Amino acid sequence: MSKVRVLVGTRKGAFILTSDGKRDKWEVNGPLFAGWELYHLKGSPADPNRIYASQTSGWFGQVIQRSDDGGKTWHQPGTPPGETTAPGGMPKGESNKFVYDAAGAPLTTHQWYDGTQHPWEFKRVWHLEPSLTDPDTVYAGVEDAALFKSTDGGQNWKELPGLRGHGTGPKWQPGAGGMCLHTIILDPSDPKRIYIAISAAGAFRTDDGGKTWKPINKGLYSKYIPDPHAEVGHCVHHIAMNPKRPGLLFMQKHWDVMRSDDAGDNWHEVSGNLPTDFGFAIDVHAHEPETVYVVPIKSDGEHYVHEGKLRVYRSRTGGNEWEPLTKGLPQKDCYVDVLRDAMAVDTLDDCGIYFGTTGGQVYVSPNAGDSWQPIVHDLPAVLSVEVQTMK
């Protein structure tokens, strides 16, 4: 019997939503880590019982949580579950140490909102990307932008300093949400190839496992930076890829939906007939690499859906020709946003699509977008949605 597990991060805790393959009856568990911001949770493709979570707080900083039983129990990964080694019988669990590798790349500065230079400061983990093959290996994209890696299940984290030390760092600058590394894509056909994206620096690719990186922003055009065609400085909101076509990438930029057929070396716009091409979330059908989903947002000044209608747009042609998907979604008086990591797809034959809103709804379409139903209505603002498919 197939099963799906939806991992939802919100402003005030995490929730786990489970259903069988029909996806019409749901069990809701949570809030986990109540009161904390859960920027992202993601399960290991190599072991679905292994889930990592980024728990963060403006007051108390960063905590990494880990589950080894599919989300039933959690612990900070410093100590195996149940083992008590600290004085007084407390779990050690020191898992929140993200320190930039100043020896690997000098701690330089980046551009601040006022145009001055500002030192790199760690703030939080935006995105966790478990290895495709090893449950103990996981990457973390952080603010201020850098990429960290753990090979011991989240206990110790080391920066891959080649990215921050790329040399264009002084030209990177924070978007409204901070200077975050929010997208990490591991290439299943080439273990040394990783794509990342940073707001607002752009997209980068490594072909040597993270030692060296190159900007892959050719073809992007951004009116809000002095040179609209610059090598870096673009506010890339999210990138998505179907694992079956690793070189084919789709990007939701600040404005513009973009496509690359050559692993990011060149991009061209595929916004086509979208009512607005501003947005955050983008994803690709699990079995159809040319079927793409976006949620158009009205504008950079008005972060809610266009015309008060919550519409997912689907292109079955790899972009340019888009159709609104509205069945089951509110079509009046709706003013929610869908954030960059808040859309996901399952891998069942009919490809379920999921997304969460800043209004606290999580929707599912069990039929690739043709119709939608809410799983939950009233969660805190949703920051991230991931789905695990157990066949």
Next chain:
Amino acid sequence: MAVMIRVELPQHLRTLAHVGQEVPIEVEGPVTQRSVLDALEERYPMLKGAIRDHGTRQRRAFLRFFACQEDLTHESPDAPLPDPVVSGKEPFLIIGAIAGG
């Protein structure tokens, strides 16, 4: 000489450390903010980084340190804490500053 200091934690740090509102902490030598926090983190390593930054060891911006109805947040981390804290009569309070919702 070691003394026992009472440290009161905000809710989220109690959850992280699996403790109640107040924890007793044994401190060797002079009782200061630094020595109390060092001893607290030694006893509860999961609080490392949650009160002071890992790299700089600076207090996290939205945390405050109170004792004896005084705000000691901006005192030197090496200044002696008040006698009632040293004697255990009063707790050393770690407070999440009021901000946001």
